[in-house]
Amino acid sequence: MLNAHIVGWGKYLPSKVISNEELAQTAGVDAEWVKQRTGIEARHIAEPTQASADMATRAARAALEMADVAPSDLDLIIAATNTPDYWFPATACLAQDALGANRAGAFDLAAGCSAFVYALVVADRFIRSGAYRNILVVGVETVSRILDWRDPLCAYFGDGAGAVVLTASEQPGGLLGFALSSDGSGGDLLILPGGGTRHGITQQVLDQGLQYGRMDGRAVYRYGLRAMTWMGQQALRRARLKIEDIDLFIPHQTNLQLIHQVAQKLRVPLERTFVNMARYANISSAAIPVSLCDALEAGRIQPGNRLLITAFGGGLTSAGLVWQWSPVPPHKPLPFVKRLGHALWDAQAAFRSRFFRLEHRLDTLTPVEEEPGADERPRQSTAPVEKKGE
Numbered sequence: 135m136l137n138a139h140i141v142g143w144g145k146y147l148p149s150k151v152i153s154n155e156e157l158a159q160t161a162g163v164d165a166e167w168v169k170q171r172t173g174i175e176a177r178h179i180a181e182p183t184q185a186s187a188d189m190a191t192r193a194a195r196a197a198l199e200m201a202d203v204a205p206s207d208l209d210l211i212i213a214a215t216n217t218p219d220y221w222f223p224a225t226a227c228l229a230q231d232a233l234g235a236n237r238a239g240a241f242d243l244a245a246g247c248s249a250f251v252y253a254l255v256v257a258d259r260f261i262r263s264g265a266y267r268n269i270l271v272v273g274v275e276t277v278s279r280i281l282d283w284r285d286p287l288c289a290y291f292g293d294g295a296g297a298v299v300l301t302a303s304e305q306p307g308g309l310l311g312f313a314l315s316s317d318g319s320g321g322d323l324l325i326l327p328g329g330g331t332r333h334g335i336t337q338q339v340l341d342q343g344l345q346y347g348r349m350d351g352r353a354v355y356r357y358g359l360r361a362m363t364w365m366g367q368q369a370l371r372r373a374r375l376k377i378e379d380i381d382l383f384i385p386h387q388t389n390l391q392l393i394h395q396v397a398q399k400l401r402v403p404l405e406r407t408f409v410n411m412a413r414y415a416n417i418s419s420a421a422i423p424v425s426l427c428d429a430l431e432a433g434r435i436q437p438g439n440r441l442l443i444t445a446f447g448g449g450l451t452s453a454g455l456v457w458q459w460s461p462v463p464p465h466k467p468l469p470f471v472k473r474l475g476h477a478l479w480d481a482q483a484a485f486r487s488r489f490f491r492l493e494h495r496l497d498t499l500t501p502v503e504e505e506p507g508a509d510e511r512p513r514q515s516t517a518p519v520e521k522k523g524e
Contacts, residue, residue: 135262135304136261136262136264136302136303136304137261137262137302137303137304137305137306137307137308137309138257138258138261138262138269138300138301138302138308138309139300139301139302139303139305139307139308139460140298140299140300140308140426140457140459140460141200141201141203141299141300141301142197142198142199142200142201142202142203142298142299143196143197143200143296143297143298143299143423143426143427143430144192144193144194144195144196144197144198144199144200144296144297144427145193145196145294145295145296145297145420145423145424145427145428146189146192146193146196146294146295146296147178147293147294147295147414147424148178148179148180148181148184148189148293148294149178149181150178150179150180150181151176151177151178151179152176152177152179153165153175153176154166154168154169154174154175154176154289157288157289160283160284161283161284161285161286161288161289162284162286163286163289168289168290169412171389171391172289172290172388172389172390172391172411173389173390173391173393173409173411173412174289174290174390174411174412174415174416175412175413176412176413176414176415177289177291177292177293177414177415177417178292178293178294178413178414178417179278179292179293180276180278180279180293184276185219185276186213186215186217186218186219186225186274186275186276186295187219187225187228187229187232187274188232189274189276189293189294189295190213190215190225190226190228190229190272190274190295190297191228191229191232191233192295193272193274193295193296193297193423194211194229194233194270194272194297195233196297197270197297197298197299198233198270198299200299201299201301203268203299203301205233205234205235205236205238205483206234206235206236206237207237207268208233208235208237208238208268208269208270209237209238209239209260209265209266209267209268209269210238210239210240210257210260210266210268210269210270211226211229211230211233211235211238211239211240211241211269211270211271211272212226212240212241212242212243212253212256212257212269212270212271212272213225213226213229213240213241213242213243213253213272213274214242214243214244214245214249214250214252214253214271214272214273214274214419215242215243215244215249215272215273215274215275215419216244216246216247216249216275216418216419216447216448217274217275217276217277217279217280217418218242218244224240224241224242225242225274226240226241226242226272227240227241229272231483231487231490232483232487233483234482234483234486234487235270236486238270243256245316245447245449245451245453246324246418246419246446246447246448246449246450246451247386247388247416247418247419247421247445247446247447247448247451248314248386248419248445248446248447248449248451248452248453249273249418249419249447249451250271250273250296250419250420250421250422250423250445251312251314251422251443251444251445251453251454251455252314252451252453253271253273254271254298254300254309254455254457255309255312255314255453255455257269257271257300258300258308258309261300261301261302264302266302267301267302268299268300268301268302269299269300270297270298270299270300271297271298271300271423272295272296272297272423273295273296273297273418273419273420273421273422273423273424274294274295274296274419274420275293275294275295275417275418275419275420276293277291277292277293277347277416277417277418278291278292278293280326280345280346280347281346281347282343282346285346287347287348287349289415290388290415290416291415291416291417291418292414292415292416292417293417293420294414294417294420294424295420295423295424296420296422296423296424296425296426296427297423298423298426303460305460306458306460307438307458307459307460308457308458308460309455309456309457310373310375310440310455310456310457310458311369311370311371311372311373311374311375311455311456312369312372312453312454312455312456313364313365313368313369313372313453313454313455314365314451314452314453315361315364315365315451315452315453316449316450316451316452317357317449317450317451318449318450320353320357320449320450321448321449321450322350323349323350323353323354323357323450324347324348324349324350324354324447324448324449324450325347325348325349325448326345326346326347326348327339327344327348328340328342328344328345328346329344329345354450355389355392357446357450357452358386358388358389358392358396358446358452359392359395359396359399361446361450361452362385362386362392362396362444362445362446362452362454363396363399363400364452364454365444365445365446365452365453365454366383366396366400366442366444366454367400367454368454369442369444369454369455369456370442370456372456373456375440375456377400377401377402377442379440380402380406380440380441380442380456381406381435381436381439381440381441382406382407382408382429382434382435382439382440382441382442383397383400383402383406383407383408383441383442383444384408384422384425384426384429384441384442384443384444385397385407385408385443385444385445386416386421386422386444386445386446386447387409387410387411387414387416387417387421387425388411388416388421389411389416390409390411393407393409394407396444400442402442408425408428408429408434410424410425410428418447419447421445422443422445435459436459437459437460437461438458438459438460438461439458439459440456440457440458440459441456441457441458441459442454442455442456443455443456443457
């Protein structure tokens, strides 16, 4: 039986960092209150020239290098994001092009802050079915682009990306149990009203500030408390495990008080609960993969450990899963030849992208007899039209 195992991971956080004290001067937030109530002290913010696909690509390269998997060996790329570069093309497709993953399918998955957990489950199912062998899952957000930086709400969010590479193996472990849930009746509690087909970008929408995200903090907090507790319990039940069997609890990083309350309800000791939102704030879909990277760097995850992961977010959505960490070969310095090969990935990807773009342009100049021209109107039928009653 095939299982999906995480064999590589990586993260990318923009270099620009904004502290609570800086926001106190621009957004009128109480820096100490934010720290005491949420645990957030700072957040990383993307540069004006950076977008979600750029950060996703950086995190993906780190994960692929650790896994020693070439982009050309990827079968599928899933980008968990709520802040894509464009409505279309998908951010995953932009990352596929930048990486040079010429064999991979690619799509985006939007499920609020739960999206990365949803994407992990989807990737696991693809691998278990035997359809694919190597899958890249990226969680990436540029939340700063949909925030009003004069609104105190901006203090709760940040930008960043995290990625994992999953590979098929008959080795035991990987996903042991999961639960996914949604409640669309609460969709307006955490929403970006403008920019979709309900409220397209018009001057009236801009005047009303509908291009900025909105959140009912109290209602979302209460939903998160119920949802993460319930999803954690359901994931444990489906994995046929008890909370005592869990080595590390990784909840969605949104609010320190909320995490403590969920841990208490699940009966997880705080020393087995991972928290890192102080440095990042809430980076939505990127929170879980970045937390995985940080926990691994800190030595909090060891081979054979069982992880309980829970998340909730806009939609409303929630998710929970139990993952058994499998042994990964120790990360050794790569031989010169491999280091050179990895260094050439980017150059090859850039060359391939430019070549394909040129090919697309030339293709439009090549006449095809069977196809009408792009500006040619469809030819109308000359057959007589039968009138009613005749």
